[in-house]
Amino acid sequence: MLEEFFWFCLRLTTGKNGRKLPGIGKLSTLGQDWKSFLRYFKGATKVPLDTELGLKMNKRLRKLAKEFGLDDQEQEKTPIFIEDLVPLQETTLHTQEKRFWLGLQRIQQCLYNVMACFTVNRINAMRMLQYKHLQYSLQQDLHGGPPRILLEITYSFAKKYMGVMNTFLIPEILFDPSLILSPHTFLLSILFRNDAFKALNLKSMEDLRQLFLEGGRQQLPLPLKREKADYYVFCRVEAKRGKVTVNTKLPITPSTLSSQMKDFGEIAGFLWSMFTHRFRYGGGAIMNTSGLVSNAQQNLIMKHASMRMFLNHYFPRCIGTDMQALMRGLEPDSEMMRAVMCMGHWLDPRQPQDLTDQQKVSVEQELELIEPQKDSEQLDKLEQLKKAVTNTHKHLLYALRIHIC
Structure with missing residues (x-):
């Protein structure tokens, strides 16, 4: 019975209301x-399925x-490293090829990129982040410098592996050479915009820099307002009837985050499509080879039950070890090997992002598009055929653009 069910699923081509299904094309799917x-x-x-039946079904x-x-x-698992994040952030901030209703949306996207890189969390864990999951404080600098900002983030919507929620500590980097890689730059701007701090005199970075620790204290908590605890960090921005609204009580949708990251990756010139899990590929690879993170810590950070999950689904299949130098007893060129493994290896801002008018016209002659139009005289199927023709046209244009790039 189970085999017949999956045989039926594999043969399905249309779903509800005649909508075309993507189908199952990979064994992993x-x-x-x-x-x-x-x-x-x-x-x-x-009750779980019988083990013997499960083994038979696998065969x-x-x-x-x-x-x-x-x-x-x-699927290729090209990772994103920090050097790939720089052109992505610059493109997100500067490009006019993709526009937003509000600058807040650019800031949210930049914050999402750095948070995905530094915490290697899944998309839903980050987009569901609320103010009640944040804790800011000023910490005494142990090296004698000015007080440092410390951000504590608790991801409550991550997988509950081992029954615990991870809390990430992100201290400020004093004299940071690149503020576009600092989560504090973007997150604090959002909090100041929404007047989120409980202290009445804390309205800007200038106000924050005037605070000092006295009396031998190690830290100064900076609590947020309780009435804004349910505000979402990545909130939803909508435009209805020409009016733009910011709904802080609703999170941004996964499709919006994913499509924006993909679009900015294309504009920046990356060959491969950008998606959140690439940060997990890169972060996992760095933790695994750094020697600073144990297997237990890595499993806890990435919410994996064992290292087997990382090896099977995350570890890049491109061998990043300089085997030639290793076998010849030479000093491995680690920088070169890392450079050719990351997304930036295929970065080319010159690659075309749109089709020319001539290329668009060539799609009109495809049989896949012509055949449905011949049957459009049947009025009972007219609407369905129109939708099929439109979807096919978009599919062919996208396929041609990918082929050219």
Whole structure:
């Protein structure tokens, strides 16, 4: 019965209201659907699926994958390192090829990028971040410098592995050479904009810099207003009937964050598509090779049950070890190896981002687009065919642009 169900799913081409489905093209996607089914089965019956039946289904799913010709190759896992984040941030701040209703939206996107890089969290864990999950304070500088800002972030919507929530400590870097990589720059601007600090005289960075620690204290807490505890850091900005509204009680949607990151990556000139998990690929690789983070700490940070999860799904398949130098007893060129592994290796701002008029016209001659138009005389299917033609046209334009790039 289960095999027939997945056989049926693999053959599905249209969904509700005749909407075309993306289909299952990879073995990993079929495996994810199987895991989702197991979770649903356990939730509905309160009993996990029989182990022997599960093993048999794994074999049958592999047979189905061969029968339907599913791709069994892994998705490329090119990581994003800090050197890739710089051009992405600069593009997000400066470009006019993508515009927003408010400057707040650019600031939110920049903050999201640096938070994804420094905390390697998933998209939903970050977009659901609220003011009640933040704690700011001034800390005594142990090196004799001025007081330093400390940000404590507790991600309550991350996976509850081991029943705990991670709290990340992000101290200010004094005399930071690049403020576009500082989360304090963007987050404090959002908090000051919303008048979020409880202290009445704390309205700007100038006010914050005038605070000092006295009486031998190590820290000075900077609490936020309780009435704004439910405000979202990445709030939703909407435009209705020409009026732009900022809804701090609703989080930004995952699709908005993902599409914005993808668009800015294309504008910056990155060959591969930008998405949040690339920060997890890069962060995981750095922690794994740094020698400063134990396996237990890495699992806790990334919310993994074991290192097997990291090796199977996150560790880049491109070997970053300079094997030639290693075998010849030479000094490995670590900088070179890291440079050719990261996203910036394929950075080319000159690559085309739009199709020419001639290229757009060439798509009109594709049989995939012409055939549905021939049947458009059937009035009962007119609306459905119009939608199919429009979607096909967009698909062909996108495919041509990807081919050219």
